[in-house]
Amino acid sequence: MSLAATRKLKQAQERLQQGDAAGAAHLCDEVLSRTPGNAEALCLRGIVHLMTGAIRESVPLLQQAVSTLPDYGLALEHLGLAHLLLGAPVAAEAPLRTATALPGAPASAHMRLGLALLYQGNSDAAVKPLQRAVKLAPDDPDSQLNLGQALAGTGDTAGARSAFEQAMRLDPARTDALFNLGVIEMERDPEAAAQWFKRVIAKDARNADAHVNLGIISQKQQHWEAAIASFQRALELNPALTAARNNLGHTYALQNRLDQAREQFLKALSINPGMLEAHEGLAAVSRKLGRLTECITHLRKMIDLGAGSSAIWASLADALLQSGELDEAEAAATRAQELDGDAVGPYSVLALVHIVRKAPDRAIEVLDAGFRRTGAGGLLGMLSHQLQRTCDWPRWREAWREMAARLDRDADLGSPFWLLTAPTTAEQQLDYTRRWAHAQFGTGIAVPAPEKKDGSRAHQRVRIGYLSSDLHDHATAHLFAGVLERHDRERFEIFVYSYGPEDGSAMRERIKTGTEHFIDVAWEPDDIVVQRIRDDELDILVDLKGYTLGARTAILAQRPCPVQVNWLGYPGTMGAAFVDYLITDRFIVPPDRESAY
Numbered sequence: 001m002s003l004a005a006t007r008k009l010k011q012a013q014e015r016l017q018q019g020d021a022a023g024a025a026h027l028c029d030e031v032l033s034r035t036p037g038n039a040e041a042l043c044l045r046g047i048v049h050l051m052t053g054a055i056r057e058s059v060p061l062l063q064q065a066v067s068t069l070p071d072y073g074l075a076l077e078h079l080g081l082a083h084l085l086l087g088a089p090v091a092a093e094a095p096l097r098t099a100t101a102l103p104g105a106p107a108s109a110h111m112r113l114g115l116a117l118l119y120q121g122n123s124d125a126a127v128k129p130l131q132r133a134v135k136l137a138p139d140d141p142d143s144q145l146n147l148g149q150a151l152a153g154t155g156d157t158a159g160a161r162s163a164f165e166q167a168m169r170l171d172p173a174r175t176d177a178l179f180n181l182g183v184i185e186m187e188r189d190p191e192a193a194a195q196w197f198k199r200v201i202a203k204d205a206r207n208a209d210a211h212v213n214l215g216i217i218s219q220k221q222q223h224w225e226a227a228i229a230s231f232q233r234a235l236e237l238n239p240a241l242t243a244a245r246n247n248l249g250h251t252y253a254l255q256n257r258l259d260q261a262r263e264q265f266l267k268a269l270s271i272n273p274g275m276l277e278a279h280e281g282l283a284a285v286s287r288k289l290g291r292l293t294e295c296i297t298h299l300r301k302m303i304d305l306g307a308g309s310s311a312i313w314a315s316l317a318d319a320l321l322q323s324g325e326l327d328e329a330e331a332a333a334t335r336a337q338e339l340d341g342d343a344v345g346p347y348s349v350l351a352l353v354h355i356v357r358k359a360p361d362r363a364i365e366v367l368d369a370g371f372r373r374t375g376a377g378g379l380l381g382m383l384s385h386q387l388q389r390t391c392d393w394p395r396w397r398e399a400w401r402e403m404a405a406r407l408d409r410d411a412d413l414g415s416p417f418w419l420l421t422a423p424t425t426a427e428q429q430l431d432y433t434r435r436w437a438h439a440q441f442g443t444g445i446a447v448p449a450p451e452k453k454d455g456s457r458a459h460q461r462v463r464i465g466y467l468s469s470d471l472h473d474h475a476t477a478h479l480f481a482g483v484l485e486r487h488d489r490e491r492f493e494i495f496v497y498s499y500g501p502e503d504g505s506a507m508r509e510r511i512k513t514g515t516e517h518f519i520d521v522a523w524e525p526d527d528i529v530v531q532r533i534r535d536d537e538l539d540i541l542v543d544l545k546g547y548t549l550g551a552r553t554a555i556l557a558q559r560p561c562p563v564q565v566n567w568l569g570y571p572g573t574m575g576a577a578f579v580d581y582l583i584t585d586r587f588i589v590p591p592d593r594e595s596a597y
Contacts, residue, residue, distance in 0.1 A: 005031045005038065039068040043075040050082060053394050058082045066095065072344075073102045077109045084112060089119035092353055093285035096505045100129060102432025106210055107137035114146055123153025132412035141167040151185050158326060160184050175200045179314040180211060199596045208237040212244050219251050227251045233300040242268045246278045253285050256442055258350025258558075259527060274308050283315065290554055292323045309404045310340035315424075326353050344376040351382060360390050386420065389475050411435035420572050433575030443577045458537050461493040467555065468544035468569065469500030472508045476544055476569050481507065484514040496537055497529065499523050499552055533560035543579070546570020573597040 008027045015024035020159040028045040031038050042065040049058035059082050078101035082093035096113040099105055114130035117123075130147040137143055148163030161184060168177035182196030200210040215230030231248035234241055249264030265282035268275055279298045286295035299316040302308070317332035330353050333346040347370030354363035367383035370376065384403050387396035400422065403413060407428060416433040464487070470476035486493050502508065502520065506554035512518045516574050517536070521529045529552075533541065543562035545551035547567050556564055559578050564572050567583035573596070574582070582589070582597055589597050 002439045004039075007286065008039075009040050012041075013455070016044065016047065016051070021048050022525050024048050027036065028574070037064075037068055039065040039072055039075065042068070043072065045074070047078055050078060050085070055082055055085045059086075065160060069446055069544075070098075071102060072510070073099050073105060074111065076102075076104075080109075080112055084115060084218050085118070089116040092116040093120070100132075107133040107140060107143060110136065111140075111143050111146060118146065118153070123150045126150040127154060128485065139170055140585060141170040141174060141177070144170065145180065148177075148180055149253055152180070157184050157188070173203075174209075175207060178203070178206070179213075182210070182213060182591050185211065186217065190220060190379045193217060201235075208241050208244065210235040210432060211237070212241065212247060215244070215247055215251070216264065217252070219247065221255075224255055239565050240271050240276065242272045242275055245271070246275065246281060249278070249281050249285075252279060253288075258285050258289050262289065274305055276302060276503075277307055280307075287315070287319060288526075288554060290529070290552065291523070292319050294525070294541060295319045296323065297299045308335075308339075310336045310346075313339065314343055314349070316343035317346060321349050326356060329353055342373050342374055344370065344379060347371075347374070347376075347379055348382065351386075355386070361385055364390065365394075377403075377410050377412040378414050380406075380417055384422075385414070385418035407432055411439045416572065416575065417570070426573075426593050430573050430575055433573055435575075436576065437576040441576060441578070457491070461489075461491055462540070463493045463495065463536065465495040465497060465536065465538040465541045465561065466544060467497045467499075467533075467541060467552075469498070469550045469552070470544065470569065471498040471511045472494065472500055472503040473505035474500075474507075475552065477507045479568060480531060480544065481510050481514060484511065489516070493517075495519065495533075495538065496531065496545075500550070501525075526552060526558070529555050530558045530560045539563065542567050542583075543571040545570065 008031050012024040012027040012031075015021075015027065019404060024044060024322045025048045028041045028048065028419065031041040032045065035041070035243070042061045044578070046058040046061035049055065049061065059079065062075050062082060066073055066079060068460045069075070076095040080092040080096035081117065082206065083095075085091070087529055093113070093116045096109060096116055099109045099292065100113050110129040111133035112472050114126045114128075114133060117126035117419040127147070127150045130143060130150050133140070134147055136502065144163045144167035148160045148167065151163060152160035161181065164177045164180045164184070167174070168181075171177075178200045182193045182200065185193035197210045197217075200207050201214075204210075211234035215227045218224075218227035218230060228248065228251055231244045231251065234244035235248070238244070244269035245264050249261045249268065252261035253256070261281065262285045266276045266284065268278040269282065272278070279302045283295050283302070284296040286292070286298065296316065296319045299319065302312050303316070313332050315334035316331050317336055320329035320332055329349055333349040333353070336343055336346040337350075347366055351363040351366045351370070354360070354366065363385065364386050367379050367386060371379040371383055380399060380403050384396060384399040387393075387399055393493070404423075405415060407424065408431065411432070413432070413436075416429065416436055419429050419432065466473040466484070468476060468480075471480075484496070486492065494515045496511065496515045497519050498511075498521045499520075523534065524532070524592055533555075538561045540563045541556070542565045543551075543553075543556055544567060545553075547553065548570055553574075553576075556576050556585065557576070563581070565581045565583060566578050566579050571584070571588045584597070
């Protein structure tokens with residue numbers, strides 16, 4: 001290399017140290033115009049690209065420098081750095097390993113190798129190069145911080161804490177050490193973690209990640225409003241922070257504020273379509289809202305993204321079953337069983353598929369095998385009911401003995417409908433149904449009665465709504481039609497919400513003509529139905545299904561009406577806080593047994 005080229009490259013290095021990237025680039029280009037393969041000029045020109053944010057443009061120059069001089073440590077290290085900045089830690093590892101193997105490799109090369117391993121999720125392997133970086137540069141807070149993160153990843157909390165504390169001593173003005181000290185305390189001591197995050201915010205009020213972690217701690221402590229405030233503050237600082245959106249959605253979901261939860265999950269996915277946690281949250285919320293198609297879409301997306309656990313396949317199987325896709329539900333449940341033979345959900349779905357297909361013997365076979373393997377109460381309850389339906393009394397007595405022993409304490413023995421013909425007392429049925437309903441639906445949501453601002457009624461006639469899937473040629477419709485036709489229309493305004501089939505029968509037509517407002521909601525998700533009922537400002541909503549097959553009790557659980565009543569289709573208590581009354585007779589509820597209903 002000529003003296004002129006050597007001089008220019010020395011000047012280029014000086015310009016780089018002074019932050020004059022343009023000047024350094026000009027000098028490198030002059031050298032490369034005369035000697036295109038000059039490794040030092042190629043390396044410095046690549047570093048200029050790194051400094052100016054043109055990371056992709058740096059890679060071919062640095063690769064060419066390394067091809068010319070395979071042991072050129074500066075080029076190797078910066079090639080690894082470029083790959084790290086491009087989010088390619090696997091590609092970064094090889095040049096950084098070569099760089100650190102050279103005599104006199106600087107601390108920065110060891111630190112960057114540690115980062116490449118850390119970003120690959122290999123904390124154990126990252127510890128050694130990071131410890132080497134700390135030994136070579138003990139006063140470098142970055143090396144201490146990265147070592148702390150690697151040690152935390154190996155489960156060495158004490159070592160991680162020591163490294164973070166040392167980083168904090170080396171540079172008290174930095175908040176990342178404080179933040180990481182909070183992170184490692186989140187599971188062990190949430191209160192201590194919260195204090196670290198508050199210290200971060202005291203130094204840097206715009207640290208959105210610290211607000212998110214404070215929110216997570218409040219969420220776990222069920223301090224809902226504090227959690228929401230933290231996540232909302234994080235989003236004010238960074239509207240694109242998907243962790244804040246996802247956790248805000250999760251907090252709303254835990255409060256049963258499902259529409260708000262759905263909105264946040266959708267916003268998170270609009271920013272990061274591959275965010276598994278948001279797909280998972282949206283699938284769960286959609287299921288609760290009765291948005292089965294949406295639920296299925298997001299469960300399938302999770303599987304496409306590589307999160308196809310047994311639980312996900314089982315959730316997909318259940319949603320497909322509820323949508324009437326029996327073949328697909330069976331295939332998904334079978335896949336869930338292949339992944340985890342001890343999972344309860346797939347047995348339940350497979351049994352229900354056989355029941356719908358009118359193959360009770362196959363259903364019993366599945367339920368018996370599932371219960372023997374898992375001991376799950378839900379499978380036992382369904383097995384007992386199916387044995388009773390098929391009059392297999394010896395096996396039913398065996399199943400019932402086991403079920404009776406659990407009845408007074410468990411909440412997972414299946415639908416209370418199965419108990420209506422079982423040898424139980426009314427008090428036992430009420431106690432179990434209350435436990436089961438609370439586990440399934442929570443307590444419901446209270447809404448005020450519709451009134452005008454002056455306190456008068458929002459409408460002159462009493463508005464009564466009926467909700468059912470059996471408003472076609474079905475026994476319920478035959479019992480109900482005459483009642484519908486005899487309402488006093490001067491005093492009552494009648495709404496009928498049907499989510500059953502349109503069978504074109506005379507009974508279906510009779511129901512339609514017997515009411516002022518017939519609303520077919522068969523293809524509407526639960527949240528849309530709930531809003532429709534609220535918009536109609538009913539005074540009383542009468543459910544004609546109870547816990548019978550195909551009931552959409554989740555609509556009632558969202559409390560669309562101030563007064564909700566169970567009548568006709570289900571001769572038992574619903575045991576739910578969101579059902580206020582049962583219309584019955586002396587046969588169903590003897591005069592001295594009202595307290596058991």
